[in-house]
Amino acid sequence: MKKQRAERDARRQPGVRPAVAPPFPQAEMERVLRAWDRAVDTGLMEDGAEAKYHLTPDGKVLSVAVGKSGQVLAKGERLTPSVAERLRREMPLLAGIVTFYENNQLAGRGLDGESEDGVMPLLPTGAPDPMPPLDEKALADAQAATAVLVRQGKVSEPVGSMVIPAQRGVLFAVGGRDGELYVNGRALTRRWAEDLRAQVPDLASDVDRLQAMRAEWLDGAPEDRTLALAGGCTDLNCRTPH
Structure with a gap:
């Protein structure tokens, strides 16, 4: 009873609003599920393999799983460096988690160690680390x-x-x-x-x-990679002249 009264009183106070869960991103989830179906059909992963889901309040979804050969898959694709860079651009609130799974793949740890599935809180944007003096x-x-x-x-x-x-x-x-x-x-x-x-x-x-x-x-096939690194570093301390 005290809890109900406190919630009612909070609603009456100007500027105080109870926390409301963000709407479930149904359309995005359906796209992700179709991507996993394609990964199974093309032989990238086993049917029924466990997938983890990370959602943000702005409706973005990161879903990861482990493929047949042990590689990390993200939204039905192999988590290659180019895919990881694209996901960090598309889902900035989940950039750190994308990097976590990328590092896990390099270390052969699969999905171990990251937070459970669920909605990620909106965190205040922090300033970049100070630029180290250039040697x-x-x-x-x-x-x-x-x-x-x-x-x-x-x-x-x-x-x-x-x-x-x-x-x-x-x-x-x-x-x-x-x-x-x-x-x-x-x-x-x-x-x-x-x-x-x-x-x-x-x-x-x-x-x-x-x-x-x-x-x-x-x-892949050999090609001129002169501009391949242009804009390819998401680290705010990275200097990329081009």
Whole structure:
């Protein structure tokens, strides 16, 4: 009785409104369910596989599952770097969860560890992390190494390059004419990726993301990737001249 009276009194106060659940995004859910049906029909996932759903008050839905080969699927697609970037643009309130599942996929953890299904609260927008001071020497070294690639004809003038700074060190990534991904003047092979993680440990997750991007590029036909990185970094601290 006291609870009912308190709720009634709150409704009478000007400017005080009881919390109202957002409308269920029925049409979007139906689209997602059809996407999962297509994933089953094309052999990406087992029929009846468990899927998780994250909803936002503005009607966006992120649904994830684990495919037959262990890869993470999002809304019926493989969670490749390009799909993850698109989902972060389309669902900014769920960008952090998209990144969580992307990192889980790299670590082979599937869907483990993320919050339960449900509606995500609207959080106040925070300011970006302060930009770390740019290591001018590291940047100059990376630019000089990339200039060698330009002279060799492997890279166009480095338009569309992605520059990610750390307190000490930098990642200077650029797409090659041959479809390769070069970072700090070298193709991002597994050995070079390991060296970069050791040299710039603060940017290890960025190396992981670039490595996944390179793998996606190499899965397709070779093409000129000169502008492939333009606008491809969603980190607010990322410097991407193009």
